[in-house]
Structures are given as structure tokens and as C-alpha cells.
Amino acid sequence: MSDGVSSMRVQHMMETAGTPAAESLPTVRRRQPGRWVAAAALCVLLAMLINTIFTNERFQWDVVFHWFTSDRIFAGLGRTIQLTVISMAIGIVLGLALAVMRLSRNALISGAAWAYIWLFRGTPVFVQLLFWGFISALYPRLSLGVPFGPEFASFSANDLISPFTAAILGLGLNEAAYMAEIVRAGILSVDRGQAEAAQALGMTRGLALRRIVLPQAMRVIVPPTGNQAIGMLKTTSLVAVLAYPELLYSAQLIYSANYQTIPLLITASLWYLLITSVLSIGQFFVERHFARGTTVLAGRDDRRRSLRGLAGLLPGRRR
């Protein structure tokens, strides 16, 4: 403050003296009164929130935490995580294949991938889950054999497609359509010269894709994929329509018996938040791995800078 005044005085004196300000003058930061107003408003809102959380007895925190670590919620949580992991794995692998097909010069192959994406992205995943759940109404029997020829084996669709299988099919095949576009965007983001340089060294296109193009495309692919994984974690709650007891449906089963609806919804939400946080941290480390070579800083500085980025993920003061 006093610095500001003195520096202004110095400048004033120099100007009146008619000589150019040759010496280096200190700078004064601009004041930000808006920030103080916003901070005060936020503090009031935060106080209100904390107040209601602790004083509104209908939250029933004792019930929330009683069920938080109960076996039934754990079982549901396990199924939710299992669904998320398997569906994302199917989505990523199939999405990668579809992306490569989409970029093929063969019009038939790229057209087939386009049609798949059009179908699975163009209908609600909820409807797709129902379709897989009711597949036996469309195809009562599924068989293995030569097309239009003899059959080797035949199964009842109801036996083969359990609610779990239907959930995996519905979520995984839908995810593949989105992942295909994400991977395609990543591949297109890599400079063409990279594939050319790889080919000039005698690499086949497959090897160039695997060793040169995809590792660079990952920088573009990972952030939206993290988004998708977090989205998938929550989308698994739709599987309740197939009567598959994942996290939300497990909570619903409990509150339909004891009528403690709100506490159990909070229990489920807290678990969703917790897993989402874990996924975000995982994403941070994956991103850091694929960012190697992208800065002019040496490796160690690179790492330190990234850790500061992790701190930015956590709630708290941001620069």
C-alpha cells in the first residue's frame, strides 16, 4: 500500500521534472473488491449448508452411516464397479476397433462402423438395456451354425442372456459407439507426418498405429474417456430396470422395506462420489504418463508441475 503511494509519487516527480522514467519502478497489483464480495456470499451459503446438514434431523446421518458399510450396499457397490469396469473395457476395445474401421479407406468397412455408431448413439441407452433384457421376446432361441445352413448348437435366449449379460451388452455396446468417436478424434489429432515417418522406416500401418500414432493420440483420448468412465459409473444405475441389484437398486430395495428413502439415497450418492474421486485421481496419473515429451522442461520438473495439477483437482485454494 505504502509502496504504491511512494511509487506513484516517484513517477509524478519524474514527470514534472520532464525526464523520462529510466529507473525500474515497482508495480502495484490491481485491487479486486469483487472477490471479497463473492467470498463473503459464499461463506454465508456454506454456513447455511453446514447448518442444515447438522441440524435437519431428517438427514438421519446415523441411518446413512449404518447402511454405508452394510453387506447389502457393499454387494451392490461391487456389482456397480464390476459393471463399470467390464462395460468400459468392452467399450474401449470395441470403440478402438470401430475407430480404426471408420478411418479405413475401404468404404464398406468405414460404412459399417458408421452405421453401428449411428444406431447405438442414436437410441437411448435405457431403451437398449430394455431390448437386451427382453431379447428372448425377439429371438427365443439363439443358435450357432452356418448361416442359412445347419445348426451346431442352440440355446434358450433366456438362459443365455441373464440380467447381468444384458446389462453388460447394453452398456458396453452403447459405450463402444461413443468411444469410437473419441478414439477417432484422438487419431486425427496426430500430425500426418508421424505416420509417414513411421512408414518411411518400414513400419506397417498396424505397427505405426500401435507404436507411434496411438500413444500420441492418448493425450486427446484420455480426458474424455475419464469423463465416459465416470458417466458409466452412474449410468449403471439404469440397470435397475433389469432387476439387477447394483448400488442404486440395492439401496432402493432397502428403503422400500424400511421407508428410509432419503438416508439410503444419500448412502448411495456418497459411494458414487467416492468412486468418482478415485477415478479422477487415476485419470490424473494416466494423463501424466501420456504427457511425456510434451514440455521443454526436464522430466523431474515436469513431474513436480503435474503434482501441482493434482492439487488443483482437490477442493481448496486455486491459483
Added chain:
Amino acid sequence: MAEPMVKAVQVHKSFGRVKVLNGIDLEVARREVLCIVGPSGSGKSTFLRCINHLEKIDAGQLVVDGDPVGYVRRGGKMHELGERAVAEQRKDIGMVFQRFNLFPHMTVLQNVMEAPVRVRKESRATVRDRAVELLGKVGLADRRDMYPAQLSGGQQQRVAIARALAMKPKLMLFDEPTSALDPELVGEVLDVMRSLAEEGMTMVVVTHEMGFAREVGDTVVFMDGGVVVESGAPSEVLSNPRHARTKSFLSKVL
């Protein structure tokens, strides 16, 4: 007389309706350094890219070390080769690009080792020794663990040359290797190319560096409008051009 390393006969190439190469005839002898000069759009880079089949030729013949590039002759027709066969041919033809095209996610050493290990399936230990030696040759032995983004343009281009040499090519193609460099970095890259020429490497160099062409080149080819306008010893072509187009081009760049 020995068979030439590169032999082009009436090579034609179009991009859609635009004719880029209108019948290129050219030969590069073994151990020869051939420099291609000419105005932008004359087709010189396209021709160079045809030599390792990064671009497909539409008609004519392009033979490297006795084998037609990208094609096989069967019953009076040239049949296009499959991807693997083309990759096989490219192993022996090194290429250096205007924009370096180093792999940014790999260190300098990894860049140099990648192709010999993955494509030639050589043992890591052998390749590593050779890579270190090559990096020493281009003056970057101490930079082996850095990433390309941490190097200057001139250093990156020297790594790119080492990367190409690690495949032990019989022919090196240079596509305007110094055009993307700051003026003060051009010399270090040309020095590496000069010593490579002295070792007897067969080189085709598309360049705007007339000084380099004059000093290192055995032959200078002037291209314009998709044809070879004139070719000969650098002293001939650059000092006493016979064609009006060559004269007019040289008067602009010299």
C-alpha cells in the same frame, strides 16, 4: 557400368486433375549425391516421395536397386504390391523430412532404436550400441535421454538423420531438410549431410541450399512444371544454365 541405385523412366503422377509429374526421367548412380532444385510446386518433393512409395505413381517406372518401387512386374503389367512388401522395400530407403517428424513421445535414443528393434527385429543391445554411435556421429551423444521438444530444430533434424541411418539404408532421401530451420542452425545439418556424402552414401536431396548443391552434389537436377528441365554437374547447371527457366529461377534464388 554398374546398375544405377535409382532409375526413373517417364514417371507420371497426378493429384486429382492436377498433373504434378509429367514424365520424369532420371538416374542416380551408386555413391552419387543428386540434388533436386526448382521452384515450389515443381513436383520435386512429390517425386522424392514416390521413390519410397509414400506417393503412388500413375504411370512410368521407378526402380530402386533393381526392384520396381511399390509394384511387381507380372505379364506385361505392373501389379501393386501389398502393404507388407512395400514396407519391406522401405526398410532400405532412409528418409529425412522437412519438419523432422521425430516421435515426440520417445526420447532421442528411443527414436533412433525404434525401427531397427521393431521392424528389423534386431536385438536391443546391438541396436543400442549402434544408436549411441550414430548419435555420437551427429554430435548429440549427450542428448540421448532428452525428448525432441527439448532440442533445437537443428538438433532434431540431426536426430532424424541418425534415426534413418540406424536402419542401415542403401539410399537416403532428404526432403528440404533445412527449410524449417532458423538460418544459424542450417550449417550443423548440412555438415552432417556432407560427412555422410563423403562416406559414400547414395543421396537424393531436394533443397534450396544452392551452396550445398554446388559443393556436395555430384549432379544437380532442375525441375519445373513436373519435368526435369536440365541436369548435369553443379558447376554446369548452377553457373552456366542452358535453359531460360533455369536462368530465371537461379536469378531469383542466388
